[in-house]
Amino acid sequence: GNGDHRGRCLEKGRLNMAPQALSLKRNVLYGLIGNFAFALTQWGIIAVVARLGSPEEVGAVTIATALVTPIFFLAAMSLREGHSVDDLTEFTPDHYYALILTNSLVAMGLISVLVATWYGGQGALVQLTTLGFMLVKFVGTQANMNYGVFQRAQRIDYVAISYVARGVLGLAGFAAIYASTGILWLAFAAEALMWFAAQWVFDQRFLTRLGARRSFARVLQVSPASLWKLFCWMLPLGLAGFFMNATASAPRLVLAQHVDLAQVGIFGAIAYINTALVTVSNAIGSASAARLRGAVRNGRRKAFMSLSVKLVALSSLIGASMIFAVWIAGPLMLRIFYGEYYADQKLFLLIITATAIWVAAAPLQFALTAGHAYWRRLGVSISAFTTTVVSALILVPEHGIYGAGMALLAGVGIRISLLGYFFLRLYQSIDGPQQAETGS
Secondary structure (H helix, E strand, O other), X not given: OHHHHHHHHHHHHHHHHOOOOOOHHHHHHHHXXXXXXXXXXXXXXXXXXXXXXXXHHXXXXXXXXXXXXXXXXXXXOOHHHHHHHOOOOOOXXXXXXXXXXXXXXXXXXXXXXXXXXXXXXXXXXHHHHHHHHHHHHHHHHHHHHHHHHHHHOOOHHHHHHXXXXXXXXXXHHHHHHHHHHOOXXXXXXXXXXXXXXXXXXXXXXXXXXXXXXXXXXXXXXXXXXXHHHHHHHXXXXXXXXXXXXXXXXXXXXXXXXXXXXXXXXXXXXXXXXXXXXXXXXXXXXXXXXHHHHHXXXXXXXXXXXXXXXXXXXXXXXXXXXXXXXXXXXXXXXXXXXXXXXXXXXXXXXXXXXXXXXXXXXXXXXXXXXXXXXXXXXXXXHHHHHHHHHHHHHHHHHHHOHHHHHHHHHHHHHHHHHHXXXXXXXXXXXXXXXXXXXXXX
């Protein structure tokens, strides 16, 4: 009828008015800026605790992040990446939002149980800090799904603006409460609140511009059967993300069993630089995910290889620059950010070398995701995790924090080797349209 016709015209008009996609170069630039700024603010939180608190409190934050972050990575199931490369022929964005919300609620329940049981002997400082940090990750995981929408629309400038706003407001809220009260869990709760405010102000506005604002009621109406189907399809990618993050967490948890909380704090403060810089490297993959998927889907092997090589070259340059900077001014950097107690050049070089290799290989994992080679990514992550855990169990008892650093390096070596192998396998398989390796 006339009403349906007017509705179609209005929808077409909204689509025509939607912001145009940015070029790859601009998206990569915005991605680097946004992720770098966000990483600095997260690094800033560790610096605030190191400067205003004690090494034991930094240790509590280290243990909290080591437990909470991998679990929320599993809850997120890399749905942001999956949504950005999904052809959306079977699932809608509502499915992705519903699944990430469901998973996040389950993750909060699991963490609460682990805090009451496994962390029962760690004391109130570690337990309450873990629960406070859990709130931060819950809000951040929901925002991450918005970034998947922006990423799919190739508007990484929206991601960058949201990252900067969320990071700056979160750091300000955390620092203000921690400086005035000295209570870690309360400071993390303040950070979570500021993150939610930034998401509401900025993300919702950008989603409206893209015509992609979600109705919470519609998200809740997604059928359990279709949600389960999406869960099963994304499970290998989610597990890959979990094991990838657990690889970074494992040496910290092993270390906590062999040294005091202050030593864990030293390792955690320096190792957090690893986390921050990997966040920056992910910007390159996020900005290029949609284009890589297009090359795989349309059978354009040369375009796929050319873009992947350029991304690896850029990431390798970033990694090499990191090593050079630490070699020249590592102790000075640590003294400025954390204080004299944390200025361990040997440990810094170990961790930054592992990080540089990780950063250089990051584009290859996004290439596998673009090819829907989720099971292969899972194999890479499990292998790297196993290598890291075994190395940590062997090296940490004898070498302490340096053994934990060497364990990270061993895991990253396995990771880059397997990513390179599976990337070449994927490249050789691209010979026509609609390439997807959902079962391999």
